[in-house]
Amino acid sequence: MGRIVFMVFTDIKRRLVWLHRWLALGLAPLLLLVTLTGGILAFVPVTESLAPADSTRIDSAALLRTINGADPEGKATMVMPADGGSAVTLVRDGLWQTYALEGGQLLREAPPPFDFFHTVEGLHRNLLIGAGILVEIAAWAMLAITVIGPLLAWPRFANSLMGWHRVAGWVALPLVLMLPLTGVLMTLGIGGPSLPPATGGPTTPVAALTRAADSVDLSDLTLARSFRQGRVLITTSAPATYVATATEIAPLTGGPGLVRELHEGTWAGAWSGLLNAVGAAVLFGLTATGILSWWRRRRADRARSSDQGARILIAHASHTGTAAALAHASAEALRRRGDPVACAALGAVDPAELAGYETVLLIASTTGEGELPDSGRRFLAALGTRRLDGVRYRMLALGDRRYAHFCGGAHRLDEALIAAGARPAAPMACADGDPAATWRDWLDAQFPGLELGALPAADRKLSLTLESRTLLTAENDDEVSESWHIVLTADEDLDYRPGDLLMFAPPGAAPRSYSIGSAEPRRIGLTVGLARYRDADGQEHFGLASGLLCRGLALGSRIEAALHRHEAFRAPADLARPLVMIAGGCGVAPFIGFIDERRGRADAGPSWLIFGCRKQEGDFLHRARLEADLADGTLTRLSTAFSREGERLHVQDRMRAEGRELCRWLVEDGAFVRVCGRSDLGLGVEAALADVLVDFGGRTREAARVEIEGWRQSGRLAFDLFG
Numbered sequence: 001m002g003r004i005v006f007m008v009f010t011d012i013k014r015r016l017v018w019l020h021r022w023l024a025l026g027l028a029p030l031l032l033l034v035t036l037t038g039g040i041l042a043f044v045p046v047t048e049s050l051a052p053a054d055s056t057r058i059d060s061a062a063l064l065r066t067i068n069g070a071d072p073e074g075k076a077t078m079v080m081p082a083d084g085g086s087a088v089t090l091v092r093d094g095l096w097q098t099y100a101l102e103g104g105q106l107l108r109e110a111p112p113p114f115d116f117f118h119t120v121e122g123l124h125r126n127l128l129i130g131a132g133i134l135v136e137i138a139a140w141a142m143l144a145i146t147v148i149g150p151l152l153a154w155p156r157f158a159n160s161l162m163g164w165h166r167v168a169g170w171v172a173l174p175l176v177l178m179l180p181l182t183g184v185l186m187t188l189g190i191g192g193p194s195l196p197p198a199t200g201g202p203t204t205p206v207a208a209l210t211r212a213a214d215s216v217d218l219s220d221l222t223l224a225r226s227f228r229q230g231r232v233l234i235t236t237s238a239p240a241t242y243v244a245t246a247t248e249i250a251p252l253t254g255g256p257g258l259v260r261e262l263h264e265g266t267w268a269g270a271w272s273g274l275l276n277a278v279g280a281a282v283l284f285g286l287t288a289t290g291i292l293s294w295w296r297r298r299r300a301d302r303a304r305s306s307d308q309g310a311r312i313l314i315a316h317a318s319h320t321g322t323a324a325a326l327a328h329a330s331a332e333a334l335r336r337r338g339d340p341v342a343c344a345a346l347g348a349v350d351p352a353e354l355a356g357y358e359t360v361l362l363i364a365s366t367t368g369e370g371e372l373p374d375s376g377r378r379f380l381a382a383l384g385t386r387r388l389d390g391v392r393y394r395m396l397a398l399g400d401r402r403y404a405h406f407c408g409g410a411h412r413l414d415e416a417l418i419a420a421g422a423r424p425a426a427p428m429a430c431a432d433g434d435p436a437a438t439w440r441d442w443l444d445a446q447f448p449g450l451e452l453g454a455l456p457a458a459d460r461k462l463s464l465t466l467e468s469r470t471l472l473t474a475e476n477d478d479e480v481s482e483s484w485h486i487v488l489t490a491d492e493d494l495d496y497r498p499g500d501l502l503m504f505a506p507p508g509a510a511p512r513s514y515s516i517g518s519a520e521p522r523r524i525g526l527t528v529g530l531a532r533y534r535d536a537d538g539q540e541h542f543g544l545a546s547g548l549l550c551r552g553l554a555l556g557s558r559i560e561a562a563l564h565r566h567e568a569f570r571a572p573a574d575l576a577r578p579l580v581m582i583a584g585g586c587g588v589a590p591f592i593g594f595i596d597e598r599r600g601r602a603d604a605g606p607s608w609l610i611f612g613c614r615k616q617e618g619d620f621l622h623r624a625r626l627e628a629d630l631a632d633g634t635l636t637r638l639s640t641a642f643s644r645e646g647e648r649l650h651v652q653d654r655m656r657a658e659g660r661e662l663c664r665w666l667v668e669d670g671a672f673v674r675v676c677g678r679s680d681l682g683l684g685v686e687a688a689l690a691d692v693l694v695d696f697g698g699r700t701r702e703a704a705r706v707e708i709e710g711w712r713q714s715g716r717l718a719f720d721l722f723g
């Protein structure tokens with residue numbers, strides 16, 4: 001029962017989100033214009049309160065003589081004193097004609113002077129083209145949007161575009177609701193002034209003033225103008241306003257009515273005007289931030305680049321970004337030459353697509369022990385037993401001969417493609433280490449003379465000093481694996497960001513990569529798990545690289561290493577974007593640096609670490625500093641899962657348990673997600689993300705899958721998996 005209620009609620013919420021978003025996006029230009037002009041008009045009462053009171057007095061007998069002489073047919077739609085009370089202006093046939101009260105001669109005739117507020121008012125009322133109906137639609141839409149908005153999210157602050165959108169919407173709710181509500185009431189004629197019935201046909205300003213002379217002191221006149229349904233509105237500086245019909249003249253006692261006063265901000269002079277200006281500014285800001293955040297998400301989710309009519313596909317399977325960078329550089333070079341190209345991660349390519357391209361270029365690296373990177377594995381899973389007969393491809397393999405299975409990942413891909421019926425159009429090109437030269441030759445063989453742009457930077461060689469080593473795990477507990485915090489210092493400033501990799505290759509061994517978890521230019525912090533294994537005789541050995549770092553090397557020793565940029569896994573350069581970090585065990589390594597990078601930065605958005613390990617007292621790595629980061633706000637949220645005690649939870653269970661909040665971060669705030677840990681964590685996290693979108697975001701399974709795939713392609717979701 002509870003589940004059914006929840007599903008109904010989720011469904012309603014999904015529809016409301018849809019309505020809120022598409023009403024705002026569909027009418028965006030109109031809403032922005034109406035709120036902007038409304039905000040400007042809110043300054044009218046402010047300027048009026050600052051202007052000196054009009055004390056012009058006018059000779060009423062001369063006024064009546066002049067206007068009747070000048071406009072015997074009563075065509076003028078507006079009459080107002082001019083030149084300090086010595087003249088009168090009549091507005092007739094779109095012209096402003098000013099007559100002297102003494103003598104009645106025409107002094108000047110001109111088109112209407114430009115009146116800023118009047119023009120803005122025209123825009124606000126009917127877009128200056130008589131389209132009042134569009135403005136009425138905008139008022140209704142805005143009312144619906146502002147009523148729905150607060151139903152979608154609590155006022156939970158987050159330093160992100162949507163965080164501000166939510167909080168501003170809630171804090172200014174009365175104002176934000178009042179403006180469109182009063183606008184809608186005005187379109188319905190509710191709450192306006194009570195006017196005498198327009199009996200006896202229409203009247204004109206000149207006729208009305210002539211008849212009013214008996215009952216109204218016209219020496220205080222400021223304006224007489226045609227008004228609704230043939231009436232005339234007579235305003236005096238007394239201050240008093242009268243409404244004239246063809247048969248009667250009545251003072252407008254109730255003022256313009258509360259609804260109009262609220263809408264125009266005139267109920268308390270300058271102050272109410274300023275209040276409305278704030279309300280209109282918030283409405284404008286809400287519309288703008290809503291649109292901007294939607295556009296940002298859309299742009300990020302469509303990062304796969306595909307030109308119209310592309311006949312060339314370049315697909316990459318990359319772990320740390322080199323293959324991806326080469327693929328993009330190839331695509332750019334071909335585009336500069338005028339060739340339309342599609343460029344995508346292999347995991348985002350449907351195997352059936354390959355047959356649609358004349359040229360298929362594949363760039364695949366190798367990770368782990370001869371493994372294909374994640375993206376390539378996804379492609380192989382999608383390929384299954386499908387056939388690719390007729391497909392011709394060219395493969396560039398990236399690898400490093402120091403590993404046991406040189407270019408093992410690309411070979412696996414090659415074998416699977418051949419087994420499916422595809423054929424290589426040329427022998428596979430294999431790059432050992434820095435791939436620049438091999439990449440050039442490989443491209444040149446297919447596209448002779450192609451101009452190549454800047455190449456991705458090769459790994460930078462470093463000489464570092466082992467500064468300190470701190471044990472992060474409990475001693476004498478066989479259930480947890482020993483991990484250390486290692487700090488290495490450089491002699492010069494290094495250009496890196498947390499999440500980049502330190503490649504450490506002890507003599508004679510393949511390099512091991514360690515995710516960098518620091519953000520200082522001369523210090524590199526690593527979280528290293530000590531690899532242990534027993535040989536056939538039961539003798540215990542340590543992994544070569546981790547053994548040296550954690551046990552073997554003395555403090556102060558020099559080590560040679562290389563710095564490898566891992567662009568795809570770095571946190572977004574815009575630190576304001578909310579960030580969810582999901583780690584298993586030593587996978588917390590880069591996140592220590594991600595958090596450091598946000599420390600003391602007022603512009604940093606919220607961050608959430610979901611961390612899983614075995615035991616709270618055993619291998620909750622960096623516990624003290626993470627708790628301190630949480631306390632001082634550097635880290636916004638910290639969730640843990642312990643697999644060997646209590647409820648025995650894994651990270652995925654924790655994600656589901658906090659699914660409602662996680663969904664909010666992902667869907668409403670457009671949070672970036674970074675996942676780091678052993679390879680099995682990747683699949684588990686992806687399944688949990690899908691569950692969260694289905695259970696709390698109202699997505700169907702298929703929609704969740706497509707959305708997550710979009711995040712991967714755009715870089716909003718990235719994995720760094722090892723082992």
Ligand SMILES: Cc1cc2nc3c(=O)[nH]c(=O)nc-3n(C[C@H](O)[C@H](O)[C@H](O)COP(=O)(O)O)c2cc1C
Binds near residue numbers: 324368398403
């Ligand atoms: C953790 C790790 C494991 C690797 N394993 C292998 C391997 O088994 N065989 C190989 O030839 N190269 C291996 N390499 C080297 C990479 O394939 C090579 O550096 C490549 O240029 C990386 O490309 P990418 O940045 O697109 O992932 C490994 C590199 C790393 C970081």
